[in-house]
Amino acid sequence: MVKVHLNGKDYEVDETSEESLMQQLKNQGAEIAAACNGAGICQTCAIKVNSGELTDKTETEEMMDLPDGQRLSCQCRAKSDLDIELIY
Numbered sequence: 798m799v800k801v802h803l804n805g806k807d808y809e810v811d812e813t814s815e816e817s818l819m820q821q822l823k824n825q826g827a828e829i830a831a832a833c834n835g836a837g838i839c840q841t842c843a844i845k846v847n848s849g850e851l852t853d854k855t856e857t858e859e860m861m862d863l864p865d866g867q868r869l870s871c872q873c874r875a876k877s878d879l880d881i882e883l884i885y
């Protein structure tokens with residue numbers, strides 16, 4: 798398990814799980830907007846990564862051309878402790 802600090806709250810996620818970072822955080826009550834339900838289209842689940850390591854960008858994220866330091870939480874998984882913020 799790794800620790801995730803998100804918008805002032807602490808969570809723990811399983812870095813070996815196939816579930817996305819977004820899904821694991823939502824399972825613990827984090828309020829993350831997910832208009833497209835994790836399809837990688839809406840960008841409402843976007844996060845700013847202050848520190849920590851995530852899985853590589855998916856093709857979907859590469860096509861989105863997100864600003865540096867931003868990821869789609871529905872498309873990635875944690876690889877280490879994280880400090881992140883929701884963009885929306």
Ligand code: FES
Nearest residue numbers: 835837838840871
């Ligand atoms: S939930 Fe829509 S892009 Fe992540």
